[in-house]
Amino acid sequence: MMVNFSFGRGLLFGAAVLGTLAGSSLSASAEEVLNIYTTREPGLIKPVLDEFTKETGIKVNTIFIANGLEERIRTEGQNSPADLIITVDIGRLAAAKDYGVTQPVKSEALEKVIPAAYRDPEGHWFGIALRGRVVYASKERVKQDKITYEELADPKWKGKVCIRSGQHLYNISLIAAMIAHKGEAKAEEWLKGVKANLAKKPSGGDREQAKDILAGVCDVAVGNTYYVSLMRNGNDAEQKKWGEAINVILPTFEGGGTHVNVSGLALAKNAPNKANAVKFMEYMVSDASQQIHAEANSEYPIKAGIKIHPTIASFGELKADNIPIAEIAKLRKKASELVDKAGFDQ
Amino acid sequence: MIAKTQTAFGRSFRRKAQRLPWWLSAAVALIGLLVLLPLAALIGIAAEGDAEIWPHLIANVLPASTIDTLALLAGIGIVAGSMGVTTAWLVTAHRFPGRSLLVWLLPLPLAVPTYITAYIYVEVFDSAGLVQMALREFMGWKSRTDYWFPEIRSLPGCILVMSAVLYPYIYIAARAMFLTQSASLLEVARTLGASRIKLFRIIALPLARPALAVGVSLALLEALNDIGASEYLGVRTLTVSVYNTWLNRGSLPGAAQIACVMLAFVIGLILIERYGRRDRRYAASAKRHRTVHPVPLLGVRGWVATLLCTMPVVLGFFLPTAFLLRETVRGSLFDQFNTDFLAHFLTTIGLSVLATCAILVLAVVLVSAARLAKTSLTRGALFVAGLGYAVPGTVLALGLMTPLVGIDNLIGTVWRSLTGERLGLLLMGAAGGIIIAYVIRFLSIATGSLSAGLDRVSPSLEDAARTLGASRREMIWAIQIPLMRPALASAALLIFVDCIKELPATLLLRPLNTETLSTLVYTYASRGRFEDGSLAALVIVLVGLLPVIQLVRSAEARPKVAESPSGSASGSTKPGIGADGADPLRRRPVTIEL
Numbered sequence: 001m002m003v004n005f006s007f008g009r010g011l012l013f014g015a016a017v018l019g020t021l022a023g024s025s026l027s028a029s030a031e032e033v034l035n036i037y038t039t040r041e042p043g044l045i046k047p048v049l050d051e052f053t054k055e056t057g058i059k060v061n062t063i064f065i066a067n068g069l070e071e072r073i074r075t076e077g078q079n080s081p082a083d084l085i086i087t088v089d090i091g092r093l094a095a096a097k098d099y100g101v102t103q104p105v106k107s108e109a110l111e112k113v114i115p116a117a118y119r120d121p122e123g124h125w126f127g128i129a130l131r132g133r134v135v136y137a138s139k140e141r142v143k144q145d146k147i148t149y150e151e152l153a154d155p156k157w158k159g160k161v162c163i164r165s166g167q168h169l170y171n172i173s174l175i176a177a178m179i180a181h182k183g184e185a186k187a188e189e190w191l192k193g194v195k196a197n198l199a200k201k202p203s204g205g206d207r208e209q210a211k212d213i214l215a216g217v218c219d220v221a222v223g224n225t226y227y228v229s230l231m232r233n234g235n236d237a238e239q240k241k242w243g244e245a246i247n248v249i250l251p252t253f254e255g256g257g258t259h260v261n262v263s264g265l266a267l268a269k270n271a272p273n274k275a276n277a278v279k280f281m282e283y284m285v286s287d288a289s290q291q292i293h294a295e296a297n298s299e300y301p302i303k304a305g306i307k308i309h310p311t312i313a314s315f316g317e318l319k320a321d322n323i324p325i326a327e328i329a330k331l332r333k334k335a336s337e338l339v340d341k342a343g344f345d346q
Numbered sequence: 347m348i349a350k351t352q353t354a355f356g357r358s359f360r361r362k363a364q365r366l367p368w369w370l371s372a373a374v375a376l377i378g379l380l381v382l383l384p385l386a387a388l389i390g391i392a393a394e395g396d397a398e399i400w401p402h403l404i405a406n407v408l409p410a411s412t413i414d415t416l417a418l419l420a421g422i423g424i425v426a427g428s429m430g431v432t433t434a435w436l437v438t439a440h441r442f443p444g445r446s447l448l449v450w451l452l453p454l455p456l457a458v459p460t461y462i463t464a465y466i467y468v469e470v471f472d473s474a475g476l477v478q479m480a481l482r483e484f485m486g487w488k489s490r491t492d493y494w495f496p497e498i499r500s501l502p503g504c505i506l507v508m509s510a511v512l513y514p515y516i517y518i519a520a521r522a523m524f525l526t527q528s529a530s531l532l533e534v535a536r537t538l539g540a541s542r543i544k545l546f547r548i549i550a551l552p553l554a555r556p557a558l559a560v561g562v563s564l565a566l567l568e569a570l571n572d573i574g575a576s577e578y579l580g581v582r583t584l585t586v587s588v589y590n591t592w593l594n595r596g597s598l599p600g601a602a603q604i605a606c607v608m609l610a611f612v613i614g615l616i617l618i619e620r621y622g623r624r625d626r627r628y629a630a631s632a633k634r635h636r637t638v639h640p641v642p643l644l645g646v647r648g649w650v651a652t653l654l655c656t657m658p659v660v661l662g663f664f665l666p667t668a669f670l671l672r673e674t675v676r677g678s679l680f681d682q683f684n685t686d687f688l689a690h691f692l693t694t695i696g697l698s699v700l701a702t703c704a705i706l707v708l709a710v711v712l713v714s715a716a717r718l719a720k721t722s723l724t725r726g727a728l729f730v731a732g733l734g735y736a737v738p739g740t741v742l743a744l745g746l747m748t749p750l751v752g753i754d755n756l757i758g759t760v761w762r763s764l765t766g767e768r769l770g771l772l773l774m775g776a777a778g779g780i781i782i783a784y785v786i787r788f789l790s791i792a793t794g795s796l797s798a799g800l801d802r803v804s805p806s807l808e809d810a811a812r813t814l815g816a817s818r819r820e821m822i823w824a825i826q827i828p829l830m831r832p833a834l835a836s837a838a839l840l841i842f843v844d845c846i847k848e849l850p851a852t853l854l855l856r857p858l859n860t861e862t863l864s865t866l867v868y869t870y871a872s873r874g875r876f877e878d879g880s881l882a883a884l885v886i887v888l889v890g891l892l893p894v895i896q897l898v899r900s901a902e903a904r905p906k907v908a909e910s911p912s913g914s915a916s917g918s919t920k921p922g923i924g925a926d927g928a929d930p931l932r933r934r935p936v937t938i939e940l
Contacts, residue, residue, distance in 0.1 A: 035858055041869045041870075041872050041873040042869070043869065043870075043873060044873060061858040061859045062858065062859065063856065063857070063858045063859070063860070064865075064869055065853060065854060066853070066868075066872055067589070067592075067593055067740070067854075068740065068743070068744060068854045071598065071744060071747065072747060072854065075747040075748055075751050076747075076751055076771060076774065077751060077755065078755070079751075079754065079755055079758050079771050080771070081771065081775065081858060091594070095596055098596065165577065165580070167586075167590045167594055169593070169594070172594050200497070200499070201499070201500070201580045202580060203499040203500075203578065203579060203580025204468065204472075204499060204578065204580070205578075205874055206874070207874050208468070208472070208499075211472065211473065211474040212473050212474070212490075214474050215472075215473035215474035215478065215489070215490045216473075216488070216489030216490040216491055216492075217473045217490045217491075227874065230874065230875075234875075235677070236677070236877065238474075241474075242474065332594060332595075332596075333594070333595045333596060335594075336590060336594035336595050337402055337406070337595070340402065340406040340407045340590075341405075341406045343406075343410070345580070345582050346410050346582065
């Protein structure tokens with residue numbers, strides 16, 4: 001009667017859709033495939049994936065899961081279709097290893113290109129690109145061109161600092177790095193100092209902080225390097241204004257360098273297409289793919305000699321911090337607790 | 347002698363009616379177990395860890411986030427509750443300019459997902475958003491510090507955003523209640539000279555209480571389930587704490603422990619609310635009421651009513667939709683409409699339709715069984731069915747994964763031993779997991795709606811059928827299902843809309859290369875390019891709109907159909923449910939019970 005769809009027809013239609021989905025997932029064994037589980041939005045890596053398929057004929061299937069990717073692979077266990085894990089932030093890479101959903105890869109091609117600081121000593125994960133966590137400074141109101149992370153806690157910035165949630169992945173790693181440099185007590189003091197300088201409660205993403213600078217809410221903010229390029233070079237006129245309102249200062253730790261993080265790869269423990277996965281990993285450090293990746297995502301290429309995106313290059317030369325990121329990963333839990341303790345997000 | 351036989355017959359009859367056939371009992375038990383599955387898994391995960399997270403949580407997190415959570419819930423309860431009840435009362439009991447149009451418009455925000463609204467409100471009202479930039483240009487202000495403007499990324503902002511899209515839950519329930527209940531009471535009160543305000547306070551509000559309770563609790567559960575909007579707007583709810591414990595401190599067991607405590611809290615609230623209403627009967631008697639006769643509001647009063655009812659629609663529907671349209675046009679996103687997009691669209695519809703059908707079947711089984719016999723099994727299963735909605739989507743998905751993969755691996759092992767081939771994952775690999783998650787999460791909408799629908803039907807109908815010798819099967823097919831049909835339709839529509847909007851469980855359980863419209867929007871948003879997902883978001887709203895419109899149409903336009911001489915279009919002139927031509931919401935209850 002008034003039911004909008006005929007029950008039978010609806011079922012039939014639904015079953016057809018389900019059948020198609022089932023068919024595509026089960027018939028996959030017929031051709032060469034690679035199943036990628038990624039915490040990065042696949043659109044970001046699509047240019048590289050397309051190129052890979054063109055070169056090798058291997059069909060790439062992807063699933064994008066922001067949170068819970070490791071749990072899913074672990075639960076799927078032996079029958080998991082996952083071959084390769086792509087994720088950003090050392091925290092996620094280390095978590096994947098801790099969860100036992102990765103397996104080691106021994107590859108000269110990878111080890112030759114990727115500096116030891118940006119891969120797991122046992123070969124469970126490999127960084128393929130870097131991003132810096134840097135300071136966005138108002139073009140209008142901030143004149144200095146150097147800054148330390150420590151200075152963000154200086155009272156001279158009172159009411160002038162913006163940042164996204166302290167519990168966000170990117171900030172947790174930055175705070176963990178601060179713990180690695182200064183110890184827990186000093187890091188907590190620093191965090192409280194930054195908190196006292198905040199212009200508003202942490203919220204939004206990194207772009208919103210640039211927007212707040214444009215709006216005059218604050219003078220300096222913390223954000224990742226590639227966002228600046230995405231804002232300035234994107235096709236959105238409003239975001240262009242946000243990107244143009246700020247200068248990027250590459251901050252350093254006192255006695256250290258700029259905090260960088262990786263986006264990386266890991267081979268899944270029960271990868272059904274292991275050979276294809278390793279082929280892809282090695283492809284990711286080739287000149288061609290490093291170039292595509294650097295251009296499309298505005299990340300720092302991991303391979304020496306690859307051209308950095310002009311917007312990113314304009315920030316000046318990156319002097320990456322010297323503490324191995326695997327060490328930083330171990331301090332993440334502590335960092336997360338410090339954020340709560342300092343009431344940073346309150 | 348004769349009298350004695352009759353008593354004996356009556357007794358045995360009643361006893362028989364209390365017993366269910368074994369297959370029905372088994373089905374009821376299985377459905378109950380299905381819903382309990384992820385909860386059991388969740389408790390299992392929680393038990394894996396020790397209590398090490400609690401000292402830190404109690405010292406540093408829980409005080410603030412509990413206060414934030416309670417403030418958020420209280421705020422939404424008050425704002426969305428008053429929006430829903432006021433508008434429902436105005437359009438039901440009064441006549442004012444635009445009323446007949448507003449009756450159509452008021453439920454529309456139901457089609458707009460909360461997280462999308464949060465993003466839109468930030469784009470529009472934030473420091474460098476459209477409104478403030480325009481204001482600055484107009485007023486010549488230079489910086490944010492030159493003027494005061496309410497902060498959208500804040501607790502009040504979050505309450506506003508969520509209330510704007512959640513109030514229809516209360517509106518729909520309250521309107522159904524006002525329409526079916528209050529005519530005679532109201533008229534008596536009016537005759538006795540009660541003022542309009544007093545009518546509302548003394549008669550309407552108390553009558554709306556069950557509807558208010560049901561609507562508000564649905565809205566609050568939605569709010570508690572949310573992670574995207576509150577995190578983006580800078581509100582640290584307990585749900586955010588669950589995420590931090592899980593993701594930043596690598597403690598899934600710890601996160602599960604917090605989730606369990608929250609769940610216990612929610613169940614406690616549901617029980618208290620039920621207890622509070624234990625002795626009251628709000629259901630309509632089998633006798634027909636007259637509908638409320640709307641009183642005209644003249645002059646300024648009428649326009650104030652128009653304004654009051656327009657505001658929620660603007661906030662919850664027109665503003666988000668207009669923004670999405672603007673972005674779609676501005677970014678020329680129509681190019682995105684290709685075969686991939688069509689495939690995602692069909693996946694979304696297919697999954698939602700399948701899940702809706704499955705839910706309806708299961709709900710009919712549950713409710714029919716409970717109607718045939720109020721045993722502890724049927725009552726228990728109905729209560730358990732209500733819990734699914736209280737479990738946040740991500741938690742549900744995490745809890746479901748283990749049992750799903752368990753089943754998959756079992757099938758896989760058998761397959762391998764039979765054929766020697768590796769089968770892979772069947773349920774997880776083919777979206778079976780998503781459908782099961784939808785079923786668990788939204789089953790309560792159907793059982794609530796159907797129970798409410800059946801409760802309004804006098805048991806004398808079934809008694810008559812029984813006396814005439816109908817078998818149980820005939821009772822279900824010939825009496826109960828036709829009686830439930832109007833409720834089935836409205837439940838189907840609500841569930842369909844909810845399935846289309848569902849994000850967290852879909853995200854976590856979908857197979858490779860599979861996107862729905864909501865995961866599509868999410869992928870754009872997580873790239874920091876929310877605007878690029880405007881087309882997908884717009885399609886979600888539009889697809890959700892059709893069922894909502896259908897819901898309103900079937901509820902509002904019915905009297906005309908019934909009044910038409912043929913009456914054939916409605917097809918509902920069966921005894922007991924149609925024929926009176928009064929307001930249809932009585933026969934088409936959209937009340938949702940937990």
